[in-house]
Amino acid sequence: MKFYKYLMDIRHFRYFVAVAEALSFAKAARDLNMSQPPLSKRIADLETELGVRLFDRSSKKVDLTKAGETFLPQAQAAVRAFDAALRGARLLSPSHSRRLRIALPIETSRSVLSTVVCRLQQEQVEVQLVEATTAEQHRLLGSGEVDIGVLRYPFDKRGFRVSAPLGQPLGVVMSAEHPLAKVDRLSLHDLRPYALVQFQRHLAPGLYDELLDLCRAGGYVPPRVLHSSSMVKAFLRTELAVALATERLVKRRVGAEFVWKPLEGSPIHWWTSVVCRQDECVGLTRVAVDVIFASLQKYENWVPMPRPASVRRTETKSKDKKPTKQRLAS
Incomplete structure (x- = not known):
């Protein structure tokens, strides 16, 4: 006699909801701070327990099946109810x-x-x-x-x-040896030849997309986006790249070999x-x-x-938006 070892719990509902809302196993895994293989395994376990397929998977996309569409609002409600119950219990502590x-x-x-x-x-x-x-x-x-x-x-x-x-306006950070370092006030259009050093998208997807959208609107489409948190200074020096930051952060974190320049009209905040x-x-x-x-x-x-209203529109778009296509360096 075989004993059925699989036990469904609220985590499986939470994993399903994350994948269903992102329609991407990779993005859901990042949002859940876990790797993709165990997430895929948990979804497969859930499908086995329910006896239905919840997702149609291909190499290019993930879609909900009819069963998945039916199950989603109930799973979302279960996760909300579970979280509310935890909060209520903690309030009594x-x-x-x-x-x-x-x-x-x-x-x-x-x-x-x-x-x-x-x-x-x-x-x-x-x-x-x-x-x-x-x-x-x-x-x-x-x-x-x-x-x-x-x-x-x-x-x-x-x-x-x-x-x-x-709010705070963003300006341009660059090496003191950069060709634009002697220009008093820059426009986004001036940055066109230079790569942009940027944080990785999964850290703040909405902000990442919004910054690139605002750059594009101002005439700056970076030829490359260099993803880094620890090598920013190296990229600014060796790649003649630029970064966007507030003046306060630059004063705290970079030395005299770098300069910060305001952008004309403060187009990015x-x-x-x-x-x-x-x-x-x-x-x-x-x-x-x-x-x-x-x-x-x-x-x-x-x-x-x-x-501004033109920027607020990104709040409703960023959740479903796919990463901007650029040549990327990690």
């Missing part, structure tokens, strides 16, 4: 009301970190800080693993309480907001949101600034 888990971008300044922690400690709150990208923060907030995040636009706002947007779950932005959580919002303005030069 005696320690919950005095503990906040806050996710912040990697470039957050020490001044913001120390101000937020000190201010909340005055309220006798235990603060747990998490360093995470926008994509990671969005997932952690949705699953209830953190209480507050600071996300870069664009992102899906559904189910979240989002502060007013804060970063926007950010402080985010928590819609039904939990009360009490100490609301206090923390306000402290973070004020600290970002005071110490990192973020300015209250609405996103």
Whole structure:
């Protein structure tokens, strides 16, 4: 007699929803912070348990079957209900009301970190800080693993309480030996011959696409996009490449051998907001949101600034948008 060893749990529903919403096993695996083979195995296990195929797979695309389309809203509802049950149980924990888990971008300044922690400690709150990208923060907030995040636009706002947007203009970073280094003010059109150093798309897909769209609108289609987080300086020196960044970050992270130049008309901005779950932005959580919002303005030069309608349209497009086709270097 054989014992059936497979046990379905909420993770299989979460994996199915991730693939169904992305229509890509590779993208879903990145969003879930796992490799693709075990994700494919879990989906196969789920299909075996249900006795139906949920996806039509080919080398070029992934589509939901009729059974998958029927199953998706029920699986989404199950994941939401499970996450809500966890959050409800945690709210009843005696320690919950005095503990906040806050996710912040990697470039957050020490001044913001120390101000937020000190201010909340005055309220006798235990603060747990998490360093995470926008994509990671969005997932952690949705699953209830953190209480507050600071996300870069664009992102899906559904189910979240989002502060007013804060903005900063981006300029151009280059080597001091770059041919454009002596030009006082640049336009995007001036950058056409030069490669762009950019973060990897999976870290913030919406922001990645938005930046390239804005570059293209200003007349700059990079001949190459060089993906890097640790080799930015090397690419700027050896490739005569350029990067887009705020002036504050450049002053903190690069030396005298690099220069920062503003862009004429400030055509490209970063926007950010402080985010928590819609039904939990009360009490100490609301206090923390306000402290973070004020600290970002005071110490990192973020300015209250609405996103233009032409840019806001990317928020609805980025979720389904495929990566921009460029010649890429990792």
